[in-house]
Amino acid sequence: MNKFKxxxxxxxxxxxxxxxxxxxxxxxxxxxxxxxxASSDIQSYAEVPSVLVDLTRCIGCxxxxxxxxxxxxxxxxxxxxxxxxGSWQHEELRFDQWTVVNxxxxxxxxxxxxxxxxxxxxxxxxxxxCVSVCPVGALTKSELGxxxxxxxRCIGCxxxxxxxxxxxxxxxxxxxxSPVIGKCQMCTRKRLSQGLxxxxxxxxxxxxLKFGLRKDMLFEAQxxxxxxxxxxxxxxxxxxxxxxTAWLYLSDAPFxxxxxxxxxxxxxxxxxxxxxxxxxxxVAAAMAGLFGTVAWSLNRGxxxx
Amino acid sequence: xxxxxxxxxCVAILVWAAINVSYDKRPRLLRPLVVLTVLLIWAAALWxxxxxxxEGLGAVTGMNDAAPWGLWIGTDVFAGxxxxxxxxxxxxxxHIFKIERFKPILRPxxxxxxxxxxxxxxxxxxxxxxxxxWWHPLVMWQHHSIxxxxxxxxxxxxxxxxxxxxxxVLERLGLxxxxxxxxxxxxxxxxxxxxxxxxxxxxxGSLYLIVPGKLYPLWYSPLLPAFFLISAVxxxxxxxIVESFFSAKLLKHGLEDSLMADLGRAASxxxxxxxxxxxADVTARDAxxxxxxxxxxxxxxxxxxxxGVAIPAxxxxxxxxxxxxxxxxxxxxxxxxxxxxxxxxxxxxxxAVHDQLNYIPTWMEIALSLGFVAAGTxxxxxxxxxxxxxxxxxxxxxLETTNESGAVNR
Numbered sequence: 001m002n003k004f005k006x007x008x009x010x011x012x013x014x015x016x017x018x019x020x021x022x023x024x025x026x027x028x029x030x031x032x033x034x035x036x037x038a039s040s041d042i043q044s045y046a047e048v049p050s051v052l053v054d055l056t057r058c059i060g061c062x063x064x065x066x067x068x069x070x071x072x073x074x075x076x077x078x079x080x081x082x083x084x085x086g087s088w089q090h091e092e093l094r095f096d097q098w099t100v101v102n103x104x105x106x107x108x109x110x111x112x113x114x115x116x117x118x119x120x121x122x123x124x125x126x127x128x129x130c131v132s133v134c135p136v137g138a139l140t141k142s143e144l145g146x147x148x149x150x151x152x153r154c155i156g157c158x159x160x161x162x163x164x165x166x167x168x169x170x171x172x173x174x175x176x177x178s179p180v181i182g183k184c185q186m187c188t189r190k191r192l193s194q195g196l197x198x199x200x201x202x203x204x205x206x207x208x209l210k211f212g213l214r215k216d217m218l219f220e221a222q223x224x225x226x227x228x229x230x231x232x233x234x235x236x237x238x239x240x241x242x243x244x245t246a247w248l249y250l251s252d253a254p255f256x257x258x259x260x261x262x263x264x265x266x267x268x269x270x271x272x273x274x275x276x277x278x279x280x281x282x283v284a285a286a287m288a289g290l291f292g293t294v295a296w297s298l299n300r301g302x303x304x305x
Numbered sequence: 306x307x308x309x310x311x312x313x314x315c316v317a318i319l320v321w322a323a324i325n326v327s328y329d330k331r332p333r334l335l336r337p338l339v340v341l342t343v344l345l346i347w348a349a350a351l352w353x354x355x356x357x358x359x360e361g362l363g364a365v366t367g368m369n370d371a372a373p374w375g376l377w378i379g380t381d382v383f384a385g386x387x388x389x390x391x392x393x394x395x396x397x398x399x400h401i402f403k404i405e406r407f408k409p410i411l412r413p414x415x416x417x418x419x420x421x422x423x424x425x426x427x428x429x430x431x432x433x434x435x436x437x438x439w440w441h442p443l444v445m446w447q448h449h450s451i452x453x454x455x456x457x458x459x460x461x462x463x464x465x466x467x468x469x470x471x472x473x474v475l476e477r478l479g480l481x482x483x484x485x486x487x488x489x490x491x492x493x494x495x496x497x498x499x500x501x502x503x504x505x506x507x508x509x510g511s512l513y514l515i516v517p518g519k520l521y522p523l524w525y526s527p528l529l530p531a532f533f534l535i536s537a538v539x540x541x542x543x544x545x546i547v548e549s550f551f552s553a554k555l556l557k558h559g560l561e562d563s564l565m566a567d568l569g570r571a572a573s574x575x576x577x578x579x580x581x582x583x584x585a586d587v588t589a590r591d592a593x594x595x596x597x598x599x600x601x602x603x604x605x606x607x608x609x610x611x612x613g614v615a616i617p618a619x620x621x622x623x624x625x626x627x628x629x630x631x632x633x634x635x636x637x638x639x640x641x642x643x644x645x646x647x648x649x650x651x652x653x654x655x656x657a658v659h660d661q662l663n664y665i666p667t668w669m670e671i672a673l674s675l676g677f678v679a680a681g682t683x684x685x686x687x688x689x690x691x692x693x694x695x696x697x698x699x700x701x702x703x704l705e706t707t708n709e710s711g712a713v714n715r
Contacts, residue, residue, distance in 0.1 A: 093370075133515055135452035136438075136445040155441050156434020158373035159452050163515045170370045171434065173363025179434040263518040272514045273451050276530060280454065284500050291401050291496045298403040299492065 045126045048145030048246050049192060050214035051201055052221055053119055055251040055258070056231070057208035060085035060101055060117030067203030068099045068121075071187055085117070093120060095172040095182030099200055106257030109233060116251065116258055119209070121200070122147065122168045122184035123238060124246035125268075130160035130169055132270035138181070139169075144193070145246055146186035154181060165242045165264045186246070214246060221250050243268030308668030311349065315675065318342045326554050327631065343679045350676030353669040357431060365669045372656065372664030377432040379652025381674050383509055384645040385425045386459075387533070390541030392418025392466060393495075393502035400495040409561055409696045412473060413552065413685075414545050416694055419466040420684050424677050426463060431673070451511045458505035465498040473692045507534040513651055521599070521655040522592045523606045528582065529651075535582070539575040540644035542568045543617075543637035548685075550634045555686070558695060566627040572640060573621035576614050583610065605646070605654050613643015 062080055069076040074096045080088060091100040099121035108114045124146045130139045131147055138154035141147050149169075156179055160169045172179035187198040196202070197211040210217065218239060225232045237249035241264045249255065256262035322339045325332060357365045368375040395414045398404045430436050442456040468487060475484045510533030513520050526532070546565050553560040587593055596603035617639040626632050657663055689695055 129515060132449045133452060135447055135450040135456055136441040137447040153438075153441060153445055154435060155438045156436075157452060158434065159450070159512070161370060161373035165518060167371070171373060172361070173369065174361040175434070176357070176359045176361050177435065177437065179361060261518070265517060269515055270449065272517065273511055274449060276508075276511045276514060277449065277451060277454060280504060284504065287500045287503065288496060291397070291499055295401040295403075295492050295496060298401070 045244060046213065046215035048124075048126070048214050049186065050124075050212060050217040050246045050248060051186075051198065052210040052212075052217040053247065053249045054208050054210070054224070055116045055118060055249060055253075057206050058101065058117040058119065059206055059208075060103055061205065062088070062101050063203040063205060064119060064200035064209065065091070065097075065099055065101060067199040068184070069097070071190060071199030072098065074098065086115070093168065093170050093183075095170040095180060098122070098182060098184040104258040106253055106259070108253035108257070114253055116253060118258055118260075119200075121247070122186070123166050123242070124184075124186055125165075125242050126245065127243040127268035127270055129163050129165055129242065129269040132273065133159045133163045135159070142188050144188055146188045146192070147183075148185050148188055149181055149183060151178075151180045156181075163269075165269055166261060214248075217248050221248055224250060240266045242266075308349075308672070311345070312668050312671050312675070315342050315346055323551070326551065327634070329554065343683070346672060346675050346679055349669070349672035353673045354431065356669070358436075362432075362434065365667060367665045367667050367670065369664065371658075372653075374652055375664055376653075376666040376670045376674060377428055380645065380649055381428045381677060382425050382432070383648035383652060385421055385428070385677075386506065386509060387537035387540050387644050387648065388544045388641060389418040389421030389425070390502065390506060390537040391545040392421075392469075392541070393462075393498050394538055394541050395545065396469060396495045397499045400492055401499070406567075407564060410545060410549060410564060412470075412694045412696075413548065413689070415466065415469045416473065416688055417544070417548055417681075417685060419463070419470045420681050420688075422459065422463045422466055424681050425459065428677060429459075451508050451515075455505050455508045455512070458501045458508065462498060462501040462505065465494055465501060468494050469498065473688075473694055477692050503534060506537045507531065509533050510651075516656075519656055519658075520651065521602045521657075522590065522595045523587065523602060524651050524655040526586050526590060528586050531582065532579070532586075532647075535575060535579045536644050536647060539572045539579065540641055542572040542575075543640040546572075546637040547634055547641065550630070552686075552689065552695070556689065556695065560630070562628070562630065565630075565633060566624075569621045569627045569633050569637065570624075572637070573618050576618035576621070576640065580610070580614055580618060583614075602650075602654060602657070605650050609643055609646045609650055613639060613646055617643070 062085070066076060066080070068074070086103050090102050091097065093100055099119060101117050101119045103115050104118045105113060105115045126145075128139070128141055128147045131141050134154075135157060136153045136155055138150050138152075139147055139160055140150070156171070158171050158181075160181060161171050169181050169183045171181055186192060187196070191198060201209040201211040210220065212220070218236065221236045221239075225234055225236075232250050232252055233254055235251075235255060237251070237255045237260055238245040238247050243266070249260070251258060318338055319342060322335055325335055353365050362368055366375050366377070391414045395407055395411055398407050399411050430439055433439060442453050443460070447453050468490070472484055472487055475487065507530035510529035510531075513525065513529055514527070517525055546568050549560055549565060552558075596606060617636040620626050620632070620636045626636070653664065654662070
């Protein structure tokens, strides 16, 4: 299983290895509710395409933001010709802006104030909350791993926006009848399935973004932590958050100081509602039996009224 | 600013009218003023609707990506469904538990619930971003979603309510064969209604089980579904009391005082149960400290628990108090307000990040919500006027539901 062996070098991603490895010749079956519960064994989580973000290597050039918009046909309205990294205005995720890079200032482990450029996009949870809450299966986990959105199914209820532990999906508030949800889909349809790496990773000039299998990215991250003489904090953000995500972050300052959500549970979220939902058939049947019996016994002898 | 002034004036007029009615006063201005106010509210609501469907939810509501659910979901739908819970409670009381004393209030209660659910369905249609796709959950199943379950339950229960309310129309039209058919199905239909109600009333609370990191710990609890269900049952009963009171005043028919007092007593018991579970829950989760940690949310929590639950529960537990008509109604209104506040706390104030509200509704959102309440009330009185809903409207065929009227027709 060395499908991403060559791909971990920026720009030399090998399409043939990717297709042979991940798809195993089975073809690409992407969005069907049947694949909603993609096999949840640990092995498959180790094999999903993943990106390692090293905050210490990011220079905030926003090349990834522009590449993202080009690759996904999103309006490219952020003017970066004036100014320099760090001087640009703060950008937020929007339904038509799926990744942003912003300088975040916070204290590092020793209390010194430092600024790091933080890239934000969908974390691609291994057990995605948004997929579990969507009432119509408009959000699905593709067989490759990333979570895809299908506007044709969406009813616009915005439960995904409300439920996402990382506050990622965004809604198109300005459309009257056919707004969409927007979020990073890791270029699955246009690039991953063609054996290409996500556009943002390809565009990154410094190697702050590194693409590969999740197990390899985890190994890479652990290696960097171990061999760096305590440069990094000993925490890979995304390794365990919300049950684990395909995007992994390395930092030299505690993540919560750089605006990362620190209150995300380690346990996968979908369990929280499934625990209740899965009991409903039993409860309903019990109630039917109970009330049926009561009604039957109390109503006996009234039929001949 | 003009919009907000308009809303405040409208609410003031309606409150003034309600107070007058409850004290049997009828100033000459009352009727024309109320009619004018309601018409203006509907005009504003229509304006809101047109803009919502052309310019999008962002143009008329205060909702945003940090607060994707606003007043229409958090209050109109959540509180609306809770307040309409009287329908299944009274139907079960009469048809399953055979406590037939409550029969006289069965029809108006079921009618109220039916109208409530129709309005909730319309509110949902307006609030979902892609209204023309409203039917998708019916064919595109995703049974891991609470929202999917709620959608199904609400649609099915609205059907149940339509069947339960149908004898009123069938009687009026004299369709005896259909009436007999409906009569045969009454008990299974009522049982289905109770199950569906239990499921979706609690599931509205379950919607928030997925946000442990976002909902303030005073409200986030694994018992959210139970709290939503229990509070809805109590509030549903209190709605019956308040509604019976006002319809008796306006339509000048008698009020079943002893029935109302019994309902008040039942509500009191349920509220005490709610208080005990709530107390145990907050204690078990060691969450009392959160009352002081953020004063805004802590204060709202205390207001809800004391003003909306404890005080009415205590008042309603005294027989002497229950027998005071206006006292009973006032306490019931407190319970209703408590449930509305609870739903707002869960969906709005409790979801705020760090003392800072993510969302302030616009006056247009409130105008549409008021429009719904006005429409519901209007439709209720319209139905009562033209259909045999209230026992006292027809003297010669007294007090029946389907059962006896079928017999009478025979």
